[in-house]
Amino acid sequence: MQLTLDTKAHDESRQGEVFTTKTPDENRFVKHFYIESYGCQMNFSDSEIVASILQDSGFGSTRNLEDADLILINTCSIREKAEQTVRKRLTEFRKLKTAKPAMLVGVLGCMAERLKAKLLEEEKLVDIVVGPDAYRTLPSLIEEAGTGQKGVNVLLSRDETYADIAPVRLQSNGVTAFISIMRGCNNMCSFCVVPFTRGRERSRDAHSIVAEARDLFERGFKDITLLGQNVDSYYWVDETNNKTVSFAGLLERVALIHPDLRVRFSTSHPKDITDEVLFTMARHENICNYIHLPVQSGNTRILQLMNRTYTREWYMHKVDRIKEILPDCGITTDVITGFCSETEDEHQDTLNIMKYSRYDHGYMYFYSERPGTLAAKRYQDDVPDAIKKRRLQEIVDLQYQLSKQSNLQDIGKCFKVLIEGNSKKSDTDWHGRNAQNKVIVFPKETYNLKLGDYVMVHVHDCTKATLIGKIVPEPMH
Ligand code: SAM
Numbered sequence: 379m380q381l382t383l384d385t386k387a388h389d390e391s392r393q394g395e396v397f398t399t400k401t402p403d404e405n406r407f408v409k410h411f412y413i414e415s416y417g418c419q420m421n422f423s424d425s426e427i428v429a430s431i432l433q434d435s436g437f438g439s440t441r442n443l444e445d446a447d448l449i450l451i452n453t454c455s456i457r458e459k460a461e462q463t464v465r466k467r468l469t470e471f472r473k474l475k476t477a478k479p480a481m482l483v484g485v486l487g488c489m490a491e492r493l494k495a496k497l498l499e500e501e502k503l504v505d506i507v508v509g510p511d512a513y514r515t516l517p518s519l520i521e522e523a524g525t526g527q528k529g530v531n532v533l534l535s536r537d538e539t540y541a542d543i544a545p546v547r548l549q550s551n552g553v554t555a556f557i558s559i560m561r562g563c564n565n566m567c568s569f570c571v572v573p574f575t576r577g578r579e580r581s582r583d584a585h586s587i588v589a590e591a592r593d594l595f596e597r598g599f600k601d602i603t604l605l606g607q608n609v610d611s612y613y614w615v616d617e618t619n620n621k622t623v624s625f626a627g628l629l630e631r632v633a634l635i636h637p638d639l640r641v642r643f644s645t646s647h648p649k650d651i652t653d654e655v656l657f658t659m660a661r662h663e664n665i666c667n668y669i670h671l672p673v674q675s676g677n678t679r680i681l682q683l684m685n686r687t688y689t690r691e692w693y694m695h696k697v698d699r700i701k702e703i704l705p706d707c708g709i710t711t712d713v714i715t716g717f718c719s720e721t722e723d724e725h726q727d728t729l730n731i732m733k734y735s736r737y738d739h740g741y742m743y744f745y746s747e748r749p750g751t752l753a754a755k756r757y758q759d760d761v762p763d764a765i766k767k768r769r770l771q772e773i774v775d776l777q778y779q780l781s782k783q784s785n786l787q788d789i790g791k792c793f794k795v796l797i798e799g800n801s802k803k804s805d806t807d808w809h810g811r812n813a814q815n816k817v818i819v820f821p822k823e824t825y826n827l828k829l830g831d832y833v834m835v836h837v838h839d840c841t842k843a844t845l846i847g848k849i850v851p852e853p854m855h
Pocket residue numbers: 390418456457569570571572606607608645646647672674712713714743744745746747748
């Protein structure tokens with residue numbers, strides 16, 4: 379599966395996708411690394427930075443585990459299940475290492491940060507443990523590990539943004555890409571491990587972001603997603619003129635690169651997304667009308683326990699405001715069900731807010747207690763598993779209906795679609811996305827179109843996940 383073909387920049391359920399930095403001159407490398415990434419899009423983006431650092435220190439990439447001198451696994455800690463998946467994979471790597479003892483195994487990312495050197499005790503055959511802010515030290519840690527010592531660096535930083543490292547974007551579709559604009563998170567939602575694994579929030583130099591976006595556009599990319607755990611709190615001070623750049627300002631700068639460059643962003647915290655951002659989106663046709671606005675719960679008491687800092691009413695007002703300023707905006711969400719002490723009535727509030735918001739899509743989870751988080755320290759994880767699962771099923775079933783309804787409402791409409799590849803099912807069909815982030819599949823017919831072209835598509839049918847259409851004559855480019 380290709381990294382940049384994924385349409386959901388914020389789906390940490392993606393697991394184990396491999397992407398390679400293989401280049402035509404790959405043979406010049408004597409040593410090779412293999413990297414596997416788990417977790418959110420930020421982690422996948424980090425793997426591109428790691429690939430760049432390793433290439434600069436003489437490692438080529440390989441997609442074959444057997445050819446690797448170094449196996450890296452970029453890990454996620456967001457839920458217990460995510461960590462279990464990584465441990466299972468490490469057991470498989472252990473077998474390979476037994477057969478090839480000189481091969482090194484490294485754990486990167488959030489699990490490395492959470493467990494630190496403990497990981498070396500728990501997973502005996504791991505040689506290197508590196509946290510998300512320490513990737514620049516990978517080459518020296520690899521060297522150390524090569525001499526038989528264990529290499530560990532889990533120092534978090536207040537200013538590392540890897541702004542100067544050009545990510546290696548191979549295996550991409552050449553049309554869509556992700557750009558990290560900030561790292562860390564200061565929010566301390568009580569259920570969440572991210573502030574502990576990723577450290578304090580810091581924003582990347584706006585000039586380097588715009589330069590990266592421009593470079594991508596010049597290389598043919600047409601759709602970029604600005605990434606951060608909480609993009610709306612982006613804040614950067616240009617020391618040359620003492621001017622500050624807000625998220626709205628950054629969005630505008632990127633949008634102005636070219637009208638044919640689509641700009642998206644993820645994730646927005648409901649408390650931080652401002653009217654200024656919404657009006658900036660309204661002003662620029664190429665800033666896609668799509669907002670991922672995680673609600674987590676529809677009940678104010680639970681939201682307070684979660685430390686989300688907004689109420690049910692505040693969230694509903696935010697949804698109203700989005701629909702007022704951007705009437706055709708797609709809205710998606712994240713929901714956690716079965717949080718500590720959640721009652722049936724409070725669960726009903728979540729179902730009701732989902733109906734109110736009419737989400738186009740949702741990522742839905744049951745609560746998984748994470749060691750060290752505020753919730754783990756303060757509250758009891760007291761909703762029984764069977765109830766969590768039943769509530770989750772109700773939420774999933776409702777979202778299924780909402781997604782289907784949202785798609786049915788698009789039948790009869792025409793959308794500007796960016797062609798991103800062949801449809802999964804047939805080479806005679808294209809797939810692409812509209813501004814609202816919905817996937818649209820349509821026959822290629824006899825039009826002479828290619829990846830990265832924009833085309834108008836009339837929607838005549840749908841499934842719950844996909845719109846089905848037909849090209850409207852007179853393709854735009
Ligand atoms: N920064 C984003 C935000 O505030 O919405 C989300 C970041 S988190 C990587 C992605 C999603 O994982 C969260 O929105 C939440 O729904 C889910 N999540 C986080 N911690 C969780 C936990 N302990 N149990 C279950 N789901 C969790």
